[in-house]
């Protein structure tokens with residue numbers, strides 16, 4: 001609450017609902033559809049075929065009920081196999097209890113493009129997102145204008161967010177419109193291919209390490225807890241059994257309001273997932289000069 005003391009009363013009550021749901025059941029509700037969406041899901045980008053099926057099985061066995069996928073990740077057939085193996089009558093997990101996100105690439109705008117992208121072996125998809133934050137951010141800003149013509153009101157905005165990119169203004173914008181925010185690359189995407197040695201390493205941030213020591217948790221757990229406690233869904237990716245288990249064990253402690261603020265304060269407007277090009281020997285954002293480039297705005 002203290003972290004958002006400048007926000008409206010309606011914002012407070014929305015976040016309180018999310019928080020109490022998080023504490024009780026690891027779920028939150030879409031305020032305008034009533035659907036439940038688990039606050040922690042398993043990311044699957046970069047999880048190779050040969051690894052991802054086992055990762056999804058470990059996740060489901062560890063209590064995850066939210067898997068984040070996309071055809072562009074090239075691994076949905078194996079994720080489908082894991083679902084077939086783990087879900088169904090007498091298998092312990094009901095398919096309707098698992099929240100599956102998939103995403104269309106940004107060129108797939110026509111209704112005819114949706115079906116071929118909807119992976120049949122995943123058999124049920126709860127959310128289809130447009131796989132492009134650039135577009136999503138623009139869409140979110142235009143959401144109010146679009147809502148008068150949109151036949152389906154958006155429910156989730158998936159964007160990059162972590163302590164170095166706290167997205168405080170965007171989160172307030174989402175709350176004001178009853179949109180759920182999902183944070184991708186919540187741990188700073190340390191396995192991204194274009195990692196550069198000069199980039200800040202989120203998991204080594206001293207303020208987060210201090211909290212990890214205090215609570216006998218890992219930096220990853222502090223980061224995930226910070227997001228869930230402010231009502232943001234996170235989808236950390238892992239193919240490592242111990243980390244998959246670790247990343248969902250964030251519901252047995254609570255950060256103090258000033259500690260929430262301490263994590264938010266390490267924000268430095270840093271984006272790990274942005275295309276860059278080299279100009280005059282310097283790495284710069286590829287599209288920053290475009291008139292609709294959204295990342296020059298505070299959200």
Ligand SMILES: NC(=O)c1ccc[n+]([C@@H]2O[C@H](COP(=O)([O-])OP(=O)(O)OC[C@H]3O[C@@H](n4cnc5c(N)ncnc54)[C@H](OP(=O)(O)O)[C@@H]3O)[C@@H](O)[C@H]2O)c1
Pocket residue numbers: 042043044045046068069103131132133158183184185186187188189190191192203218220221235236237238239240243244246247273
């Ligand atoms: N909508 C979009 O455009 C978009 C963009 C980017 C990402 N995403 C989604 O968001 C998911 C997460 O983002 P991301 O994959 O970029 O990165 P991330 O989740 O921030 O980081 C994943 C990396 O962190 C490691 N890791 C996981 N848990 C850890 C822990 N407890 N301690 C230390 N290291 C840990 C993983 O290693 P191991 O796997 O080796 O354990 C992996 O190298 C993606 O997988 C994808 O589903 C969506």
